[in-house]
Ligand code: SF4
């Protein structure tokens with residue numbers, strides 16, 4: 007069981023190791039010369055991600071809600087068939103309210119001040135009052151498994167993504 | 170990995186106010202040397218925030234754009250973090266998309282802001298080369314003097330900002346006004362966004378109303394909020410989100426009950442008069458429900474007809490405020506208003522139907538708007554309605570009557586000077602007007618025309634960019650280029666020659682149709698490229714400055730860093746030129762002229778602030794900007810909540826004004842407000858405009874948008890913003906796009922009898938078929954290139970919103986459009 011301290015320790019020392027996260031997912035802290043390293047976390051088997059899928063998960067730790075989407079067109083930094091699979095932190099980069107994905111709009115919308123983000127264009131702010139794109143979770147596919155392996159952008163509420 | 174450094178507990182801390190829009194949100198600046206970052210424990214950072222845990226929603230989070238690094242003149246490097254101030258009553262800790270990036274606008278030799286002007290430049294051939302301040306001032310002052318001595322002061326034209334916020338402030342405005350009006354005495358003056366030196370709301374002034382009558386608090390208290398020709402979600406964002414939205418969704422009900430006791434209160438309703446279904450309409454509906462939001466999607470030029478028809482319904486139903494009209498207005502103006510404007514001799518039905526036809530809205534909506542504005546509440550109490558307007562009305566078909574129609578509606582319904590009411594501009598930039606009186610008359614001289622006709626021999630452009638923002642912009646650019654080229658040639662030929670000889674040759678060039686151009690700015694703008702002398706100015710954060718926001722809240726924006734190189738505040742530039750002109754006139758043994766340039770010996774920002782302060786009396790008679798009795802020290806103590814102007818001196822102490830006209834007095838000779846008669850049903854289009862409409866199929870509405878500030882002078886250098894707006898976008902309805910074979914992202918060309926311009930197509934249901942909307946003043950395409958030179962003859966205010974053009978597809982999406990999302994910008998749920 008990894009607690010928050012555990013993550014800090016791993017990230018600060020750069021020590022690689024196998025850690026078992028909650029919900030039965032396993033994550034591996036990859037070796038890195040940096041002071042901080044991102045864990046590698048299984049999200050879902052590629053074969054299970056149908057068109058239109060929206061799968062909630064947490065990354066890089068359990069206090070950081072994220073959403074994996076399979077949109078119906080190629081997306082920037084997407085993986086899988088036709089590069090249609092992307093994932094984003096779901097904390098709005100304006101003031102941290104939880105954004106929700108509206109498939110009929112193809113948009114993330116924040117209920118607090120209505121910032122909207124485009125999952126096909128790296129989470130760019132379509133309109134609204136945030137001053138950062140929605141942080142995109144970097145994905146890869148390994149042995150049929152879609153995995154999270156990093157984050158582009160700073161997650162709301164943090165000064166560094168690994169805390 | 171993305172990180173932001175945390176300010177250490179001993180970081181330097183400054184109060185400031187956002188440099189951008191009228192709302193004037195409070196911000197805190199933290200500055201500390203590189204390598205001395207704070208830590209995540211609350212005791213280890215200056216914010217006192219526990220960053221060991223992810224912060225909960227609505228905390229003081231530092232987004233990456235809120236941090237940047239700067240280098241001082243001493244070569245030392247610092248981290249700077251600029252975060253919204255949760256103690257400020259204006260924004261309560263919210264940043265907007267623009268304010269969130271303030272830290273990116275700071276000068277740094279390592280970021281794109283290194284493009285800042287850092288030394289005076291003189292034109293040499295097609296480029297510019299540095300020269301020192303003394304030389305630049307000497308040459309410029311000698312040319313100005315030669316022009317004044319030969320052609321008179323009116324041959325010196327000026328186009329300067331008159332605003333607050335970034336690049337403005339009371340300090341700079343006072344020095345500019347002193348130089349041009351008390352010093353030179355020129356009448357050939359114009360304001361940053363228009364071709365003359367005039368009020369944009371003469372009709373409100375004639376009625377006796379201030380431009381900004383209400384407090385932002387009133388938007389929390391109103392029963393109905395009316396928004397005419399404005400889009401506050403995008404362009405007055407935190408006023409809208411912090412004060413209007415909580416009233417729409419009921420969060421201010423408690424406050425209303427506390428204020429109004431037994432009076433019936435409920436969630437606010439909102440009426441939005443706008444040709445577009447904007448994000449404001451979408452978010453108002455999301456917050457308040459569709460049944461409490463009325464969007465009148467008006468046709469261009471129909472404001473007068475629509476507003477007067479609403480007023481006519483109010484009168485007919487006897488919903489007008491008889492007591493207010495009797496006690497607070499000049500009765501005879503009310504009588505003529507009823508006859509001329511409200512057409513009481515015509516049947517109501519006929520007037521309403523006519524307005525509905527002209528405005529393209531159902532008659533039922535006109536009646537409903539009247540009800541929401543003025544019908545008594547369920548307990549019989551008067552409805553409290555806050556009426557706001559901005560450029561859709563100001564830059565509409567007929568400036569004077571447009572404003573008159575709305576002001577009259579406010580007076581008719583008694584909605585001014587009481588909590589929850591007001592008749593106010595929503596505003597664009599912040600305000601800070603304090604100048605000696607403009608020596609010209611009204612209607613003011615059209616300076617654009619004087620430049621084109623050759624009457625202006627020397628043209629000084631300060632902190633604005635007419636090549637991108639004026640009407641008939643291509644013709645203005647041609648005048649700067651062609652008339653400027655004559656002088657450029659002489660500057661090249663006389664390089665290295667004594668200054669006296671150069672000035673003699675320049676005057677010859679001016680006689681031959683040339684024009685000497687000075688620009689002072691922070692960047693080499695499209696207009697500055699044509700200047701012969703380019704003077705580098707300091708910006709926000711590089712000097713202390715003071716301004717008021719949309720509720721007249723006066724604050725001190727503290728200096729926290731050095732300007733680049735030899736750049737200095739605008740007031741200092743004016744003082745340099747004034748002192749040089751004084752010396753030159755003394756050499757001429759002309760003390761009369763020399764003494765016009767006395768009293769420019771200010772030592773610091775506050776000296777100018779205090780000098781200007783003596784324009785105000787503090788006895789209740791001052792204009793809305795009046796800040797009698799205020800000092801920097803007082804403002805430092807008041808922090809980001811400041812004091813609301815005008816101040817009155819009570820027992821030797823300045824006391825602010827929450828709202829104006831609360832005492833029932835107006836700025837007229839009688840002290841009573843005046844109804845301003847306007848023609849009905851509406852005046853129709855001017856001849857140029859009628860011709861354009863007949864020839865070209867698309868109306869090109871235009872204005873500002875959420876992400877970017879004005880001409881993008883900063884934002885084009887910051888990828889977060891420039892990637893969103895690499896070119897001007899053109900909203901166009903899907904039906905029209907289909908007919909033209911245009912898809913979102915395509916490059917299109919708009920053209921008409923005035924000029925042409927390119928834009929990126931943005932398919933949108935915000936606009937009706939036949940309507941389009943383009944952002945104005947984008948560096949890669951100025952809508953002014955399509956705007957005719959028609960101005961309201963009463964006020965010299967252009968009909969910027971009135972351009973019609975043909976549209977054709979040029980190509981598919983250009984490379985720079987790849988970063989742009991073309992998802993709809995008016996969706997909130
Ligand atoms: S709303 Fe206006 S003043 Fe406030 S942060 Fe945004 S741009 Fe700045």
Ligand code: FES
Nearest residue numbers: 098100101116119
């Ligand atoms: S918290 Fe999401 S828009 Fe403000």
